[in-house]
Amino acid sequence: MADSxxxxxxxxxxxxxxxxxxxGYTAEGPVLARPAEALRAAGWTVRTVVWDGRPDFDVARRVYAEVLRDGVAAAPAATQLxxxxxxxxxxxxVAVELGLPGAWLTPLLTADRAPEVRDAAAGLGTxxxxxxxxGGTADGLWDGGLAAASGARVLEVDGGDHSLEVDDDPERTARALDDVTAAVGDLARVARGL
Structure with a gap:
């Protein structure tokens, strides 16, 4: 079993x-690391889950729910993202239940083992x-139609895979990373009420 x-x-x-x-995509991967670093530089406290081993879905569900609940309990008056x-x-x-705004990168919208993610994403706008x-259009776990109909803000990377990289196009991949970082920054401003 994986520990965290x-x-x-x-x-x-x-x-x-x-x-x-x-x-397989740790917090050191660019689409997590770069937005986190931008918010860290803007003064945010950054709490990062690190896994020792590969968690399965059930362990991840439990751990991530506990981490979010513990974060709210530890700082109930804080702006959380x-x-x-x-x-x-x-x-x-769980984030929706707790009222926590979030940037959901390459969500498991088509994964058979995660119907709750699909349902929560579909209702995010309401x-x-x-x-x-x-998500990226070349990612089999992305459902652009569901995302567009959700009412949430959507950033779709044309040709982007599950890492939001565009095969054989480093410039488009770099632009996608810039776009993700900017969109997370915009969401952070919304979360703060700015």
Whole structure:
């Protein structure tokens, strides 16, 4: 069984970003690392889940729910934001339940083992919780139609794979990374009420 820990980079205690990585895509991957670094530089406290081993869906669901609930309990008055990639998007229903805005990168919209993610994403726009859905058209786990109909803000990377990289096109991949970082920054401003 995979174990996890939360690493905290202290910043403003009133601004808390929680980073939930995927199975094979750690928080050091660029689409998580770059937006997290931008918010860290803007003063946010950054809480990052790190896995020792490869978690399965059930373990990830439990751990990510606990991490979000613990974060709210530890700083109930703080502005909180979730930045999640792939397996990390298993936390989307809990985030909505807790009223936490989130950037959901390459969410598991077509995964048979994650129907709750699909359902929560589909209703994100009407939940009252600010959200951003980000996916690539070359990612088999992305459902652009569902995302577009969700009412949430959507960033779709044409030709982007599950890492939001565009095959054989480093310039488009770099632009996609810039776009993701900017969109997460915009969501952080919305979360703060700015």
């Amino acid at each position: 820990r939360v690493i905290v980079d202290d910043g403003d205690a009133g601004l808390v970003l929680t980073v939930l990585p995927g199975v 979730v930045l999640a990639k792939s397996l990390g998007t298993l936390a989307l229903p 939940s009252g919780v600010p959200g951003l859905l980000v």
